[in-house]
Amino acid sequence: MRDSITHWAEAGDPNAAIQLAEIYLSEGKIEEAKKFFGQATEKNYRPAAKKLAEIFHKEGNLPEAINFYKKAVEGGDVEAMEKLVDLCSDDEKILNFVLEIIDEKYNKIYVSSDFFAQMMNFGSSRLSEFLPEQEKAIERCRIKNKILKLKAKM
Amino acid sequence: MTQEKILLQKAAAGDLKAIKALAEYYDKNSGRWRNEPNVGEKISAEEFFANMDKKSDEDFLAEAFKWYLKGAELGEPECMYEVGRRIYDAIGCCKEEEWSERGKKSFEWYLKSAQAGYVPAMRITAYMYGGLCVEKNEVESFRWYLKAAKLGDKKSACEVVKCYAQGIGVEKNFDEADNWLDELDEEDYRETLLELSRGYDEDSLMWLEWLVELGDPVALKRKAEAYCVGEGIEQNFEEALKLFIEAGTSEPGDYIPDVLAEALCQAGNLHYTGEGTIPQNYEQALKYYLMATRMHYVKAYILCGKMYYRGLGARKDYPKARRKFELAAKNRGRYIFSRPNNTVAVEYFGRMSELKKDFSKAYRYYELAAEDTRNQALIYRLANDYFYGNNVEPNVHKALGYYEEAGRYPNHEYFFEANLKLAWIYELGEFVDKDLAKADEYWAKLPPECKPARA
Known part of the structure; x- marks a missing residue:
């Protein structure tokens, strides 16, 4: 399954990119996770922006976290709204x-x-x-x- | 000789009483009334609904119409009314005709019946002059309502009040409206004032005030809503809170308790959201939600369950949350023939099972909640979980079904994401047969830049 997801993500499917990023995240491979969440965000795939913002937030990279929370807020994400307001x-x-x-x-x-x-x-x-x-x-x-x-x- | 034969003989001789009785006889025996028990007779709900499927005898209905028409042609007002009614609803006649055509024909009979002095026909004539199937004529509409009201028709009197109060077909005259209000019984009085108080204009709020002074819970709630919206009245959430609480704790009278419980939920929401100068206070919010649960109000159970689930206003308490969701899930509300209005509670059940890592149970609940297609976020989540096998065995067939549902309409929350996924599934194949034509159907629903270049 993982090979298929990787193949799909690399072909450009943002949904597979999120799935692959989640796998990397669970394995602690943050940079790879960021890469694939970023790929999905570029394609306006809304669920990815909040994920990416949360990683940057955790890392203490607030400008990037704010940037991606804003993107998630634009997509109507209520949790992202709250986090952005708190930040x-x-x-x-x-x-x-x-x-x-x-x-x-x-x-x-x-x-x-x-x-x-x-x-x-x-x-x-x-x-x-x-x-x-x-x-x-x-x-x-x-x-x-x-x-x-x-x-x-x- | 049978009753039918005796009546037939008399009716054929032009006896008006017999003509009417004969029409009624055919109508009663057509089966159209079989669902209506006789006075004092009780039938079970099962019998009632079993009878609903039985069709009425069209020959009898046609005979009934024939005799009502004969009576109408001979000038009998009640028969004229019946003819109008049957033409409008296509009972025993005019099956092939359009509704608007039938409406025009029925109006002619209603008008004749009204002119002959039949009060129910006057009320319907007035109603149809409001613009139903005939050209709108508010003056005539008022004239007929007034005539019927003067002859003692209570429903027409309600309309007369509305006409005077709003200046429909007659000059606005609050004194006259007031005089006619005195003629109404308590229920009609309240209903009329509630009708008049819809909206946020000056007049509506004036009528609303009458009911507020009487402590009517619906009016109290409506005034509270006006304070929240701030239309026609200055926005004031503190006043709104007082009124919501007053409405929620008053005697329901003839109203269903849902109105009171909803007012209490709104009082809770004002605390939950911290509107205006009301400080945000989860404890107070929970207090009012809990008060509303005493009236077995489904929404209140869900709101309380959420508070315990998230630990807001009380410590996190999963057993308590579970109990509230359970009550919401079991209580189908007052609308027993509609689908259960509790799928949010079922979804929360799933979330609680997921927390305990009981995935099979969790997904059973999720699937149940996803039967309500308004739970779009859950449907999209299930699609992904079944596609990738997150917490469950992968099931592409199920995943496709959920993606299809999520992407069905453009106003669906995950329309873009779901259609994009479906397009990729058919574009790349692997889990289903590769089908570029089908993929194109999904790409067509998306912005053109989403579609990848093909080799």
């Missing part, structure tokens, strides 16, 4: 960048009468139903408020 809590420019991305999404978690919008964005308008998109919207609201409170203190 750059005094950088207004980056906080505004995250805020902008959050505001582009549907975050109306308190308006249960907006049936069609909720159907379109959360997958359901039924009160008792709780779906992944709604979970993400709640997290985005929490991060947004965190940013607003950080900005108010600046």
Whole structure:
């Protein structure tokens, strides 16, 4: 299987590149992992950017970590938003960048009468139903408020 | 002589009472009513649904229509109404005609019946003048609602209130609206005011205030939402929090408890997200989520389970989290014929089994949760895991199914990633037969730069 994954990754499949990078990561081969995560990120394969950011973050290479967290945030990754805000809590420019991305999404978690919008964005308008998109919207609201409170203190 | 023969004789002689009775006789015996038990009679749910599949006798329905039509032509208002209704729903007649055509024809009969003084027909005439199958005429619509309301029709009186309150077909007149509100019973009064208070304009909020003063939980919740959104009213999360709590702890009355429980969840969400000047506080959030679980509210079970699972507002407690998810998974909510609305809880079950390295159990739960196609991230994850054999035996067939599902619609979260993977699978072959034509179908869904150069 590993040979096949390597062959596929080298042929240009970003999904295989991520898989190969994960294998290298589990073996402690960080540079190889970075190479293949980077390859997938270049092809806009969203799950790779956060992985790469996390490696740089762990290594203490904050400029690169921030760079790749930003890429993951652009893809709508909620965990990356939180990590980027924590890393750059005094950088207004980056906080505004995250805020902008959050505001582009549907975050109306308190308006249960907006049936069609909720159907379109959360997958359901039924009160008792709780779906992944709604979970993400709640997290985005929490991060947004965190940013607003950080900005108010600046 | 049978009842049918006696009625036939009289009806043929032009006896209006007999004509109506005969039409009703054929209608009752058509089987269209077999699902409706007689007064005092009880039937089981199994019987009720078994009967649903039985088709009604079209010959009897056609006979019923024929006699209703005869009665209508002789000027009987109730028969005219029945003819209108049957034409609209294509019961025993007009099967081949388009709905809009049937609508126009039925309106003519409803109007005739209304003109002859039949109150239910007046209400429907007024409704159809709202623009259903006929040209919209708000003045006529109001006129018929008012006429029916004056003859004692409560539902029409509700509409009259709305017309006066919103200036539909008549000049806006709050005093008149108020007078007609006095005519309504408690349930209609509340429903009408709730209808009037939809939206965030000045008038809607004024009507909402009436209900808020009465402590109506739906109105309290709606006003809290208005404070959160900050439309028509200044955004104020502290006020919203107070109102959500008041709504959630009030008496449900005729409402289902879900409304109250949802208000409590929203109070929890305000603490969880730390809106406005409300400090973020997970303990308080959990407190309100837990209060909502007392009403067996599925969403609240999931929210509480998540808090225990992640150790927010309480220490990390997997058995407690598991119990909450279990309750969410078992409770199908009030909508017993819909699919269970708890697949997020099932997915969390899977995550907890995965933590214990019980992969076979975990993936059983994941697959169950992935049956709900709204769990797109999980579907994409399962596709990858089955393709590469992460934690499970590789299964290309299953993986392909999940990739297909993840890439089905452009609004799917992993549409790009899933289609890219499928394109590569058919481009390179190896795990399936190489099929460049099929690969091209997937490449076509993606930006052109994704496609590799072919030798």
